[in-house]
Amino acid sequence: MTDPVRATPDDSTLVRVRGLTTVLGGKTIFDQLALDIPRGRITAIMGPSGTGKTTLLKHITGQMRPDAGEILVHGQNVPGMSREALYKMREGIGYLFQNSALLTDFDVFENVAFPLRQHTALPEVLIRSLVLMKLQAVGLRGAARLMPHELSGGMARRVALARAIVFDPQLILYDEPFVGLDPVALNQVLKLIRTLNQTLGITSVLVAHELAAVQQIADHVFLIANGKVVAQGDPKSIAADGSPWTRQFFGGEADGPVPFQYPAGDYASELGFVGAVK
Amino acid sequence: MSQPRSSYAIGTGLFIVLGFAALAYLATQTSSVANVHQGASYIIDTHFANIGQLKERAPVKIAGVRVGQVRSITLEPGQEVADVKLAIEKSYDRIPLDSVATIYTSGLLGDQYVGIQYGSSKKVVAPGGTLALTKPAQQLEEMLGKFFGAGGVADNLGGTYAVTANFTNIGALTVGAPVKMAGVPIGSVQSVVADPVKLDAKVTLAIDKRYNQIPDDSAAAIFTSGLIGTQYVAIQPGGSPTALKNGDEMILTQSAMQLEDLIGKFLVNGSPSDKKDAGNGKPSASPAGKQ
Amino acid sequence: MNQRRPQGRNVVTQSLAQIGGCGLFLLTLLAAIPRSFRYLRETIRQLWFVGAMSLTIIMVCGLFVGMVLMLQLYHVLSIFGGTSASGMVVALSVYRELGPVVTALLFAGRAGTSITAEIGLMRATDQIDAMEMMAVDPIAYVATPRFLAGVIAMPLLCCVFCAMAIFGGHLVGVTWLGIDNGTFWSNMTAVVDVHTDIVNGVLFKSLAFGAVVTLIAVYQGFTTPPTSEGVAYATTRTVVASSIAILALDFVLTAFLM
Numbered sequence: 001m002t003d004p005v006r007a008t009p010d011d012s013t014l015v016r017v018r019g020l021t022t023v024l025g026g027k028t029i030f031d032q033l034a035l036d037i038p039r040g041r042i043t044a045i046m047g048p049s050g051t052g053k054t055t056l057l058k059h060i061t062g063q064m065r066p067d068a069g070e071i072l073v074h075g076q077n078v079p080g081m082s083r084e085a086l087y088k089m090r091e092g093i094g095y096l097f098q099n100s101a102l103l104t105d106f107d108v109f110e111n112v113a114f115p116l117r118q119h120t121a122l123p124e125v126l127i128r129s130l131v132l133m134k135l136q137a138v139g140l141r142g143a144a145r146l147m148p149h150e151l152s153g154g155m156a157r158r159v160a161l162a163r164a165i166v167f168d169p170q171l172i173l174y175d176e177p178f179v180g181l182d183p184v185a186l187n188q189v190l191k192l193i194r195t196l197n198q199t200l201g202i203t204s205v206l207v208a209h210e211l212a213a214v215q216q217i218a219d220h221v222f223l224i225a226n227g228k229v230v231a232q233g234d235p236k237s238i239a240a241d242g243s244p245w246t247r248q249f250f251g252g253e254a255d256g257p258v259p260f261q262y263p264a265g266d267y268a269s270e271l272g273f274v275g276a277v278k
Numbered sequence: 279m280s281q282p283r284s285s286y287a288i289g290t291g292l293f294i295v296l297g298f299a300a301l302a303y304l305a306t307q308t309s310s311v312a313n314v315h316q317g318a319s320y321i322i323d324t325h326f327a328n329i330g331q332l333k334e335r336a337p338v339k340i341a342g343v344r345v346g347q348v349r350s351i352t353l354e355p356g357q358e359v360a361d362v363k364l365a366i367e368k369s370y371d372r373i374p375l376d377s378v379a380t381i382y383t384s385g386l387l388g389d390q391y392v393g394i395q396y397g398s399s400k401k402v403v404a405p406g407g408t409l410a411l412t413k414p415a416q417q418l419e420e421m422l423g424k425f426f427g428a429g430g431v432a433d434n435l436g437g438t439y440a441v442t443a444n445f446t447n448i449g450a451l452t453v454g455a456p457v458k459m460a461g462v463p464i465g466s467v468q469s470v471v472a473d474p475v476k477l478d479a480k481v482t483l484a485i486d487k488r489y490n491q492i493p494d495d496s497a498a499a500i501f502t503s504g505l506i507g508t509q510y511v512a513i514q515p516g517g518s519p520t521a522l523k524n525g526d527e528m529i530l531t532q533s534a535m536q537l538e539d540l541i542g543k544f545l546v547n548g549s550p551s552d553k554k555d556a557g558n559g560k561p562s563a564s565p566a567g568k569q
Numbered sequence: 570m571n572q573r574r575p576q577g578r579n580v581v582t583q584s585l586a587q588i589g590g591c592g593l594f595l596l597t598l599l600a601a602i603p604r605s606f607r608y609l610r611e612t613i614r615q616l617w618f619v620g621a622m623s624l625t626i627i628m629v630c631g632l633f634v635g636m637v638l639m640l641q642l643y644h645v646l647s648i649f650g651g652t653s654a655s656g657m658v659v660a661l662s663v664y665r666e667l668g669p670v671v672t673a674l675l676f677a678g679r680a681g682t683s684i685t686a687e688i689g690l691m692r693a694t695d696q697i698d699a700m701e702m703m704a705v706d707p708i709a710y711v712a713t714p715r716f717l718a719g720v721i722a723m724p725l726l727c728c729v730f731c732a733m734a735i736f737g738g739h740l741v742g743v744t745w746l747g748i749d750n751g752t753f754w755s756n757m758t759a760v761v762d763v764h765t766d767i768v769n770g771v772l773f774k775s776l777a778f779g780a781v782v783t784l785i786a787v788y789q790g791f792t793t794p795p796t797s798e799g800v801a802y803a804t805t806r807t808v809v810a811s812s813i814a815i816l817a818l819d820f821v822l823t824a825f826l827m
Contacts, residue, residue: 063701087704095702101695115703118710163703286617293621297725300732304771308660308735308754309761335755347751389653389752 020069031227044218094164094172100156102148109144134162154185174206319365320405330415353462355488381415438484439524449534493518499532605713612714620722631730635737656753659738673778677811681786688790689800723779
């Protein structure tokens with residue numbers, strides 16, 4: 001329904017991050033991070049655990065405010081937005097949570113209908129058709145009356161996806177959409193992400209670890225480590241990049257730029273050998 | 279999907295209605311508002327010289343069986359008798375006209391109720407009629423040397439006039455204590471001062487203006503509400519044609535009884551007056567007498 | 570994620586921080602009231618969970634409190650021959666103290682804990698974040714409706730509790746122990762005053778207790794670490810903090826109102 005390319009034909013970037021700096025609990029998460037997320041494409045953000053990929057998504061949606069830097073969505077700076085503007089913007093963004101985050105009080109139908117009921121005064125008939133359309137899109141129209149605890153992980157994620165797209169957003173953020181899914185469910189979610197991107201032109205950003213899955217669908221990959229973008233490009237070329245980061249990450253080596261050892265004091269002294277020597 | 283919603287709404291609605299019903303019940307049935315309660319009953323008028331501790335909604339009994347309750351207790355201005363309306367259940371509509379209504383006390387500290395002893399008349403009391411024969415509350419104080427009274431504080435409605443009375447001993451009487459006539463509060467104690475000349479206590483009583491027909495030879499006595507209650511001033515009407523006016527002094531007074539004295543006298547009949555306050559009280563040799 | 574409360578701070582500063590946080594949270598809650606008007610339906614739903622679902626326990630407990638109170642009073646007062654005053658004493662003690670306090674304690678145990686646990690689990694399962702992302706203010710949608718429901722439900726529950734206590738007292742006193750029905754009511758109605766006892770005692774106190782209990786419950790739910798340990802800990806803290814707050818506030822209110 002929305003065609004982002006036509007809306008601003010000269011700007012192919014939907015989300016622009018510049019100079020993003022975030023310090024959480026004394027640990028620097030982002031250090032002058034800069035990246036551009038292209039419109040209408042599937043962008044994957046990868047990186048070692050704990051590099052703040054989810055934090056980046058939360059910065060984009062304004063759930064967390066960075067210490068410095070700007071995040072432009074549709075050309076508007078998210079950290080500087082008022083509450084109302086932020087909420088207005090979020091209506092145009094779908095967000096798929098890692099654990100689906102379905103409202104446990106409501107059944108599948110009401111979960112998908114929730115944003116519609118909260119933000120519109122549509123007649124019940126229209127809400128019903130809209131919700132059933134979205135559920136049909138994710139293949140769960142028959143599960144409309146199930147409660148969230150009756151769903152498998154893959155089904156719950158598809159319901160959450162139906163909820164995320166119920167407002168036909170221009171941007172969907174997927175937070176680890178493949179975690180904990182069996183191969184069948186994983187392929188179903190993969191297919192859905194691709195279909196949504198291709199048929200509706202929805203800009204998709206996904207945070208993921210699954211290299212094979214990312215290579216199947218992503219148009220563009222950012223590899224983030226130590227608070228910076230260490231590599232980017234399309235999934236084929238980035239794997240062949242040859243930098244130590246990509247080698248360790250895509251090659252699956254245990255030690256490398258990402259150390260096997262968590263930063264610690266001197267091993268010998270902690271075991272008390274220094275005192276013995278003295 | 280509207281099914282669970284509407285059931286929440288209905289359940290919640292029921293809950294709110296129940297809550298308010300409970301509130302209405304508390305406010306109307308268990309509080310002072312409840313005294314206007316109606317039942318299938320008819321009203322009989324009675325007049326008592328003294329109602330003692332009788333309260334509204336107190337039971338009315340015939341041969342010890344409850345047949346109704348006290349509907350209202352009022353004191354007509356200018357009268358010395360309390361007007362008590364009894365609500366009797368409709369099924370007991372054959373009360374002889376010459377029956378006697380008496381105020382009894384259940385036990386020593388118990389509550390008072392109205393008992394009706396049947397007379398022999400063929401005529402019955404009609405609804406709204408009057409039972410002429412009554413016996414006032416048996417003042418235990420009068421019975422065993424004057425001690426017993428009623429609780430409650432008088433409101434100074436519509437202005438008061440002041441009369442003074444001198445007592446040799448006021449006991450624990452304090453400013454604000456009620457002044458009662460026939461057991462009904464008609465005023466309050468305005469001030470208590472020691473008289474430097476007469477060497478006794480001068481008590482100023484503020485009496486409601488409505489009760490301006492109190493004879494000037496009436497007696498003022500200090501009584502105690504029950505064994506351990508507060509003290510109050512009781513006015514016992516005299517027979518003089520002239521009424522008390524503002525600033526008058528009541529000549530006839532009866533001081534506070536010291537309970538220790540009283541009980542000692544009553545039980546042992548002349549116990550040694552070794553208490554430090556012995557002799558302050560009125561000697562109980564003339565229990566019902568005037569000073 | 571799995572951190573406990575900072576160990577370095579002592580109990581006093583920690584409690585002060587909790588009280589301060591609670592106070593600030595109250596302001597946030599109150600500020601969100603205009604925004605939560607559109608979630609009236611949610612408020613009604615919470616009124617059902619918080620109020621109507623607590624009705625059974627409140628009624629049963631009220632009945633037994635009234636019954637046991639009458640039984641105790643009867644035996645004490647019969648020493649003085651003053652059993653006829655027992656109905657009045659039951660009514661006064663229930664209206665002024667036991668009704669609001671016991672209802673509030675039960676309410677904290679029944680509704681307060683479930684509010685804390687529910688909100689804590691909603692946070693742990695990202696439901697709160699999901700609402701934020703769906704542009705639904707979690708304070709206005711989750712916190713304020715529960716708070717309002719608690720404030721509305723408590724006085725109603727307290728009225729039901731008191732009515733049941735009177736009924737229980739009547740059952741034991743009049744039906745079993747043989748106090749005269751009229752004496753029972755006449756003593757009660759002679760002393761119970763609508764303003765002092767019912768408005769100030771029952772309604773005002775329970776309103777204040779309802780606000781305090783739900784505030785603490787919602788606050789604990791929102792600030793708990795989103796882990797199972799955190800939720801368990803927050804639930805316990807809701808009961809402890811609510812109980813202390815109820816009894817302390819009861820003293821203050823009694824001193825001011827009576």
